[in-house]
Every structure is written in C-alpha cells, then in structure tokens.
Amino acid sequence: MSILTPDAPAQARSYSAYSRPFWQRVVMSREFVVIALLIAAIVYSRSSVEYFDGPQTMYYLFRDSASILLLALPMTAIIITGEIDLSVASTVALTSVCFGMLHVDGGLSVGVAAILAIGLGAVCGAVNGFLVAYVGLPSIAVTIGTMALFRGIGAGLLGTESRTGFPDSWTDLAKQRIVEDQPYPMILIPFVVLAIGFALLLHFSPFGRGVFEIGLNDEAATFTGVDVARTKAILFVLAGTVAGVVGIYTTLVTGVARAENSMGLELQVIAAVLLGGVSIFGGRGALHGVIAGVLLIGVIQRAMLLSGETVNIINIVIGVLLVLSVMSTSLLAPVRRLVAASKGARSSGRTSDSAGKRSLS
Amino acid sequence: MSDTLVKPSAASTGSRLVKDLLRSRELAVAVVLLLLIAVTTAKSDSFLFASTGWRDLLLTPSSLVLLAVGQTAVIITRNVDLSVGSTLGLTAYLTGRLFIDTSLPIIVVVLAGVLMGAALGLVNGVLVSWGRVPALVITLGTMYIYRGAFLTWAGSDRINADDMPRSFRDLGTESILGIPVLTIVAAVVLGLVGYYLHTTRGGRELYAIGSDPDAAQLYGLSVSRRILFAFVLSGALAGLAGVVSAARFGTVSSSVGQGIELEAVGAAVIGGVAIFGGSGTVWGAALGAFLLVTINRALPVLGISDFWQQAVVGALIVCAIVLDRVLVSRQERALIAAREHGPDAGRTPADPGPDPLPTAPQGPTDHEEVVR
Secondary structure: OOOOOOOOOOOOOOHHHHOOOHHHHHHOOHHHHHHHHHHHHHHHHHHHOOOOOOHHHHHHHHHHHHHHHHHHHHHHHHHHOOOOOOOHHHHHHHHHHHHHHHHHHOOOOHHHHHHHHHHHHHHHHHHHHHHHHHOOOOHHHHHHHHHHHHHHHHHHHHOOOOEOOOOHHHHHHHHOEOOOOOOOEOOHHHHHHHHHHHHHHHHOOHHHHHHHHHHHOHHHHHHOOOOHHHHHHHHHHHHHHHHHHHHHHHHHHHOOEOOOOOOOHHHHHHHHHHHOOOOOOOOOOOHHHHHHHHHHHHHHHHHHHHOOOOHHHHHHHHHHHHHHHHHHHHHHHHHHHHHHHHHOHHHHHHHHHHHHHHOOO | OHHHHHOOOOOOHHHHHHHHHHHOHHHHHHHHHHHHHHHHHHHOHHHOOOHHHHHHHHHOOHHHHHHHHHHHHHHHOOOOOOOHHHHHHHHHHHHHHHHHHOOOOHHHHHHHHHHHHHHHHHHHHHHHHHHOOOHHHHHHHHHHHHHHHHHHHHOOOOEOHHHOOHHHHHHOOOEEOOEEHHHHHHHHHHHHHHHHHHHOHHHHHHHHHHHOHHHHHHHOOOHHHHHHHHHHHHHHHHHHHHHHHHHHHOOEOOOOOOOHHHHHHHHHHHOOOOOOOOOOOHHHHHHHHHHHHHHHHHHHHOOOOHHHHHHHHHHHHHHHHHHHHHHHHHHHHHHHHHHHHOHHHHHOOOOOOOOOOOOOOOOOHHHHOOOO
C-alpha cells in the first residue's frame, strides 16, 4: 500500500482495527507473566513449604514488603520517563532521623513531627527534581550524589546514636492488622490509597500519558505540549514525599530512628520495578506488574527463609531473576522475529522500533 | 566557514598543552586535593609529616584508585559497573582462602585474584554486550549474585591476619623510597590504563563508542568486543583491589567492599568523567578517588565529626556535576559563536552574537536523548 494512493473507500479505521484483541493485549504482556509467576510462587509455596500457609507468614510478608511497595509507586513513574532515583532510601533514612529528633529531642507530637518529616522528604525530592529537570543533569549521577548527601546529613545529625521511645499507641498502630486475625497490616490502607492514586495518575490521566511520552521520546513530548521539565520535577517531588512516608513507617515499625535505616533499599526497589516489567529505557511499564513484582520477591524471600535458606542464597536468586527478566526481551527476540516473519509485515514496525531503541545502550 | 573549524590551532604545541592543562578538570581536583592536605597539615602536623601519616595518605586510596580506574574505562563506553564492590569482596576472600588452603606463592595468589575478577567482569561484559541490556540493570543483578556467592562461601568465618603469610601482609606496610608498595602498584596500573586510553587504538575506540554507540557501530568498530574488554578490565582491577585490600588490612570480613561501587562511580564523576560516556580521563578519576579518601581522613583532624563525611562527599559529587554542566554549556555557546563569526569570536563567550543558530543544542536537551 503506497502513500500516494489512499484506499478508495475512506473507511473509518480506529485503533482497535489494527491492534490485537483486548484479551490478547492483557494476557500476552510482561505484567501478566509476572502476575502468573507470583500466583505460581504462592501456590507452590503453600503446597510444599512448611508453615507458609500459617497465619503469620502473609502478615510479615506484607509488613516487610510495605516499604518497597510504597517506594515502587513513584519509582515506576520515574523510570518510565527514562530517569532513575537512587536516593530514595537515603531520603527514607534522613526523614527517619529528623522524625525521631523532632519528636524525641524537639518534643513535638508524633503527628506534627510526621508532617514536618514528610515535608522534608518532599524538599529532598524537589532538590533532585530541580537538578534533573531544570538544570538538565543526568539523574543517575545526581541521585548518586544526593544518595550520599541525604544519608550523610542524617549520619551527621545523629552519628551512630539512635532515637527511640515513640509512644506505644503509634508503634502499635504501625504493626496492627486492619481486621484482627487477618494477615493485612495497617500500612496496606495508605498503600492502597496511594496505589489507586498513582494508577489514576499514570494510566488514566493526561499527565500520565505525558510520562509515557517523555520516556518514548522527550522531544516529541515537548512538541505535543507536555511540559517535560515540570513533569519530571513533580515525579521526583512525589518520590521524595513517599520516601518521607516510608521513613516514618520504618521508624514506627522498628521503633528506632537512625541513619542506617533502609540501607541499600533503593536497589531493591529498582530491582522490583524492573522485575515488574518496566523498561529501563523508559516508555513501557504498568503499575500492576510492578506490584506483582514486589510481591513476587517478597514471596520468594519468605518461602526460602521458611525452608531454611540464608539471606545470601535469596539475594543470589533475586539477582538471577532480575538479570533473566531483563534479558528475556533479548533472549526472546529471535522467537519474536520468527513469529513476526510468519505474520508478515504487520508487526515489523514495532520490532525495529524497539531494536533501535535498545541499541542505544 | 567550515574551513576555519578544521584548521589546526595556530598556537604552538607547548602553549596548547599548558592551556589545556590549566583548563583541565584534573588540575582543579588536584588543587582542591593539595589545598585540603595543606589545610589539614597546618591544623595537625602529623597528618602529613608523621611517618604513618605520610604512608596512610598514599596507601589508603590505593584500592579505590584501582576501582575508579576500572570504572572509568566502563563509564567512558556509556556503561556502568555496579558489581565491583562485590567482586572486590569475593576476590579478597579468595586471596585469604588460597593462603589458608594451599601453599601457593604470593605472586600466584595475586594472579588468581586478578583472574577471578576478570572472570566475573567477563560475565558482566557478555551479558551487557550480547544481551543488549543496560549495564546498570545487569551489574545491579550481578552485584547481588556476587555478594550472595561471597557470603555463602564465606559463611560466618572471616580471614584473620594470622591466616596470611607474613611476607604478604608486609606488602601492605612496606615502602620503596618512601612510597608504599601498594601505592606503586596502583600508580603503575593507572599509568598503563591511562596510556592505553589516551594513545592506543582500542582506547580511543572506547571513547568513540561512548560518544555515540550507533555511530561507532556504523563506523565499523567492534562495539561488543570493546565493551566486553572494558568490563573485563574493570573486573580484573576490582580483583586486584580485592587483593590489595586484603594485604592492606590483613583481615577480610563479610562487609568488605560493601557500597564501594558507588564511591568508585562518585570518584570518577568528581574527576570529570561524564556519566554518559565519551569524555574524562583516568587521571581525573584517580585524583577524585584520592580526594574522596583524603576527605574521609581529614575531616576528623579538622574538627568536623567524621559522620559528616558522607554528606561532604555527596555535596562534592553534586557540585562536580553542576560545574560540568555550566562548563559544557559555556563551551557550547563559545563554539556556536565561533561557527557564526569565525574563530576569534570564540574567545568571547560572554557575547554570543546577535543570532545563535536555532538548531544548535542548547541547555539541557543535548544529554536527554541519551539512554542508559
């Protein structure tokens, strides 16, 4: 079909005429693979790992994954724009330290201290956002710097000391279950609220379309009227704010505010997000896959702990999983090409596009 | 207009060298480093003049310098190697293990450490260059894997000073002509890699790949092979750094090398290596590493609690990147002015001319299409 001779009867052909059927688009996606893996892992663990179906297992799984679940929400959006934020865990530590000092040394009530700490998290995010979006610096370099900076400020303020002595009513609240005897801790309520908020923002709003567009081609996004700098800055501020919330949650759950809190968490968050099917090149990814990715890591950790494996083996497994999940696109590329060839030219545009983008690495 | 751009500089080689040197990032970092040493020494003589002070000043940075040099070779190709810290831990433990379990001569053990590091780097390189996956993700994964392997292998035992032969531990303290042996090792490696990157064809190809991978591919460079080599180099140097740290500290605990990968990246960035590849030198990275370690040791002497050290390092990294940005955009304006008005206009960057080219890359857009 040539451009010069358009189809004689100008049919109204919408997107659905070209795309695969809806169920295929849902089932044959990376997100679905992650969800299927998660279900398989749960089913397997329930049947063959002793105590996995016990009452405490799921509760601790949610409680320990909550920080990663929360941080993964803004991280997903940031990685979809093609940026990265390595400083989230340091922001968690800094807000934790400040929350503890404001409450214990400053004598502020927990609520006020928490609000101030969350505000501090937003400021940290704004620093990243300003440097990345408006000064135009590479986010990986900036956030390596602020990663050291934020945790360093926390360490400078508190040294090796720690702050304890938070009121029991608050620490209990952080550990409480929503319904007695159910494995759902309280933290899931703010998480679900935030998850719905981020899902609406990312998948059902013009802002979210802008996020994906920036990841695919930020110049094109500029020309279609997306304010690239502002979008990125907002996302970094959101990441800082959520990190502030996580800082308070971590402090209350552990009962300790110190600068070593959540060391190395940023890499776990990024690993979970990438495992959940978000492309590191930006432009691709979905929240349900990410949530499934976080839970998948959580289930594997918990199941292996229960079967007596050490943390080291678990780390190896997670590392292998991460490498395999990002390699899968490349490993499956020859298969895809065969399928595409047998189907004819229809999908050739897609593959060449992704190949071109990938070769930029 | 275009012939003015290809005409070689009229200035003599000597004056150009001096001018380049004065403008270079390396000199700026070196000046900061010397100032820091001077101020600290003024505060406390023993920082420089006591025999241990002088030795520690040169000795402590040796393993970070090795890591930063390897990291630079990788970053120049627009990749990054986050697994070096785990590689360092693994080879440090291997070193100790070989001394305990076998009676191999020291040189064989050192070689084994380097080979082990190179093998781990090879895994990274194969995955990155043939898997066509960004290095950040792959090396993040292998960082977990190597660290996990190290801790599983080591279990709860650690290597103590008694486990290693006396002559090996002496390497960590001995000096030749007042310069510690390990520092000489690091300096020799620095010189070799610096020569390779600056002069040889392979080294220049690494820069070309980092500047524009697609163009390098179209030009016919063997991109995969070069990137593979860069990772092997980085791994081998991390292996050597592992041996060095075993010799330096005499013990290998399970936390050795933890988080040092980001210090290595930070050292390179401070030394002027662009995180998106294509520019920077190992000299700068080595000076950056030297500066980081020296700050670490100077802060307590200056009366600042060393808990603030990390914050200072972070602020330094951020400042270095911002400085780079400012310098690059100034240079761009100067180049545009030169293109518009001939070569002489380039000397006055303050006056960009009445009408800069609208298509010229300005501001933040030039780095943003870059993909990790």
